[in-house]
Amino acid sequence: MEKIIIAGFGGQGVLSLGQLIAYAAMYEGKEVTWLPSYGPEMRGGTANCSVVVDDKPVASPVIAVPDCLIAMNKPSLHKFENNVRPGGTVIVNSSLIEDKVARSDVNVRYIDANAIAHSVGNDKAASIVILGAYIKASGLFPEAVMLATIEKVFAAKPKFIPSNKDAFLAGFSA
Amino acid sequence: MSEKKLMKGNEAIAEAAVRGGCRYYFGYPITPQNEIPEYMSWRLPEVGGVFIQAESEISAINMVYGAAGAGGRSMTSSSSPGVSLKQEGISYICGAELPCVIINMVRGGPGLGGIQPAQSDYFQAVKGGGHGDYKMLVYGPATVQEAVDIVYGAFDKAEQYRLPVMILGDGMLGQIMEAVTLPEMRKPGDIKVPEWATVGTHTGADRKIINSLYIEPDVLEALNRTLYARYAAMSEAETMVEEYRVSDAEVIITAYGTVARIAKSTVDILRAAGVKAGLIRPITLYPFPSATYRAAAKKRSVKEFITVELSMGQMVEDVRLAVNGKKPVKFYGRSGGNVMTPEDIARFVTEGK
Amino acid sequence: MSVVYKKSKLLTDTPFHYCPGCAHGIAHKLVAETLEELGQEGNVIGIAPVGCAVFAYNYFNCDMQQAAHGRAPAVATGVKSVYPDKTVFAYQGDGDLASIGMAEIVHAAARGTNITVVFINNAIYGMTGGQMAPTTLEGQKSTTCVYGRKPEINGSPIKVAELLATLDGPSYIARCALDTVKNIRAAKAAVKKAFQNQLDGKGFSLVELLSSCPTNWHMSPLEAMKFVGGEMTKIYPLGVFKNID
Numbered sequence: 214m215e216k217i218i219i220a221g222f223g224g225q226g227v228l229s230l231g232q233l234i235a236y237a238a239m240y241e242g243k244e245v246t247w248l249p250s251y252g253p254e255m256r257g258g259t260a261n262c263s264v265v266v267d268d269k270p271v272a273s274p275v276i277a278v279p280d281c282l283i284a285m286n287k288p289s290l291h292k293f294e295n296n297v298r299p300g301g302t303v304i305v306n307s308s309l310i311e312d313k314v315a316r317s318d319v320n321v322r323y324i325d326a327n328a329i330a331h332s333v334g335n336d337k338a339a340s341i342v343i344l345g346a347y348i349k350a351s352g353l354f355p356e357a358v359m360l361a362t363i364e365k366v367f368a369a370k371p372k373f374i375p376s377n378k379d380a381f382l383a384g385f386s387a
Numbered sequence: 388m389s390e391k392k393l394m395k396g397n398e399a400i401a402e403a404a405v406r407g408g409c410r411y412y413f414g415y416p417i418t419p420q421n422e423i424p425e426y427m428s429w430r431l432p433e434v435g436g437v438f439i440q441a442e443s444e445i446s447a448i449n450m451v452y453g454a455a456g457a458g459g460r461s462m463t464s465s466s467s468p469g470v471s472l473k474q475e476g477i478s479y480i481c482g483a484e485l486p487c488v489i490i491n492m493v494r495g496g497p498g499l500g501g502i503q504p505a506q507s508d509y510f511q512a513v514k515g516g517g518h519g520d521y522k523m524l525v526y527g528p529a530t531v532q533e534a535v536d537i538v539y540g541a542f543d544k545a546e547q548y549r550l551p552v553m554i555l556g557d558g559m560l561g562q563i564m565e566a567v568t569l570p571e572m573r574k575p576g577d578i579k580v581p582e583w584a585t586v587g588t589h590t591g592a593d594r595k596i597i598n599s600l601y602i603e604p605d606v607l608e609a610l611n612r613t614l615y616a617r618y619a620a621m622s623e624a625e626t627m628v629e630e631y632r633v634s635d636a637e638v639i640i641t642a643y644g645t646v647a648r649i650a651k652s653t654v655d656i657l658r659a660a661g662v663k664a665g666l667i668r669p670i671t672l673y674p675f676p677s678a679t680y681r682a683a684a685k686k687r688s689v690k691e692f693i694t695v696e697l698s699m700g701q702m703v704e705d706v707r708l709a710v711n712g713k714k715p716v717k718f719y720g721r722s723g724g725n726v727m728t729p730e731d732i733a734r735f736v737t738e739g740k
Numbered sequence: 741m742s743v744v745y746k747k748s749k750l751l752t753d754t755p756f757h758y759c760p761g762c763a764h765g766i767a768h769k770l771v772a773e774t775l776e777e778l779g780q781e782g783n784v785i786g787i788a789p790v791g792c793a794v795f796a797y798n799y800f801n802c803d804m805q806q807a808a809h810g811r812a813p814a815v816a817t818g819v820k821s822v823y824p825d826k827t828v829f830a831y832q833g834d835g836d837l838a839s840i841g842m843a844e845i846v847h848a849a850a851r852g853t854n855i856t857v858v859f860i861n862n863a864i865y866g867m868t869g870g871q872m873a874p875t876t877l878e879g880q881k882s883t884t885c886v887y888g889r890k891p892e893i894n895g896s897p898i899k900v901a902e903l904l905a906t907l908d909g910p911s912y913i914a915r916c917a918l919d920t921v922k923n924i925r926a927a928k929a930a931v932k933k934a935f936q937n938q939l940d941g942k943g944f945s946l947v948e949l950l951s952s953c954p955t956n957w958h959m960s961p962l963e964a965m966k967f968v969g970g971e972m973t974k975i976y977p978l979g980v981f982k983n984i985d
Binding site for chain 1: 391393418419502503530558559562563564565566645648649651652653655726727728729730731
């Protein structure tokens, strides 16, 4: 079982990032839940979603102790970092978060997502860069599964497929 | 079998209703169920159905009354404050013995309350809500797939028992995305227009009248006895409950809907820590699976029941009625839209707080 | 022997329960005759209100639904959704339509829903025993305004036909009175127009019929009819307020 909390500002692609993981899980024949925060806070405030991937049907979609936290902004890091399971992973979007994770019992990856997204020519794909870094750190799916998922999910907007794949791969090798 | 699709609870429920034969939807916007009217607004015209955004929840439920009385498979959805407004219409629908499906994606109350998940409309759903002696068939699905399967069959049940079927969900069930297998679209020919429907063609002695007014006390009493006989038959045939790791359990946790999923994780956490916990999850909230609780209460191994809800304690009263003093029944709840974690429930079980 | 008058086939044989001098019976007759003349026998669903006409489902010889107080236009909308080719009408009084059901009638009219509404305005709550209606005249006494309706306390009478005629949705809005033979003939023509519009798919139509309530007005039937033609038409002028071709 893998329990992931993805948090950031509304508009940072937090919910879509979680959905991509959920789609990949479904395509891989896994059980999955994607539970978003919802309401007025979505408009410019903080947004988060909880994703649970398992081999058996998911019981609780609510996560108290995540295996991984993906923090896209500073308030999200401070809100959730102490909840991460010892030995778990924290992915920090260092483009927007200058703080360091205070804990020593978790694996931390600092990803300059905005700069990496810019370098591959897709400024809007910072969350996809982060996704690449997360898949690398967690080994949840092979990278080919995520690339195929990006193709399927963006099938209706094919012009976005190459740049999102580039962003994913850049994050994966960051 | 068709391919799995990742769908939001609200959208999956809407699609399941369409596939189950729903062709008439009347509603009014309210968070957190807006995906249902939004989906229906484009989906129903695709299949020759009708979507109307009513001027109020009151009007919406009365449009359901009219369409259901005319024999159309009709549905409305709302969330707590809106469902309060529908209560008048629900009472009339029950009095007139009309079938329909009502979705309540419950949010915190009382009053305008909040928009986050809650289960504080349990009493309203299972004990009446509107005036008069009546019941609905009330389901509390825990997963999107279960909600899909229940909604798909809900119109058949509503027509069989001539009453509203209510799906009592919450904001979580509406907003969560899960992989679902959607059932086949029902063929129009498989759905018969009920013989009592006002289709407009009847005159004289054949006239059909949809009505809930019975001025003669004996006639009204006879109607109520008929309804209650129907509810009794429904209790025999339709009660649904899931038991999880109950056989040797000493602590029975009980919850419904999404909270039951959280509690299921609690059972696993407690079992791993050596506590013999189990879960009873009512799937029908009315009829309530009292017999399952009675049987568990009789077992020597069972020490206590703990009811967990997103309310200040509503279903716990039905649990206490069923357990009938044989064993202690404790309550753990969160309110206002706050949701407990599996660990929160585990702490309550082991530490009592 | 020749037949000079026959009860409409769209009325049942159930005797009306209405009081002597009440115009509901006349209004029922106009609706039933119109439906018969338009060949609608076996093609009609009617909606009965809450109020004196609550038992209308016993009188009209067609499929009927009885609606909650004020909700007849919403119920009619639901029925019409299922059977757009059937003739659907709502029969409502002034408490039902102009008070508790104001939202439902305004929005059915605004949507232009292709139904016909027959609106009985007798300026009083009849069924519940003579309480003030939204259409009660200024100074008129009722059991809840025993000194007469005072605008500063109770507001002024609501003119439903004029109000609904401001909307773009309706195709036909008229007000008639049921007090004299001449006015009743005019009312029949208006009711017929309102149903013909539905058959022609023109959209929402409403006919307001000024009616009598001798029992709760504490008048003889004759005095009541004179009140309709005298006092009521001063506040509620007769005429066609909207007519879209």
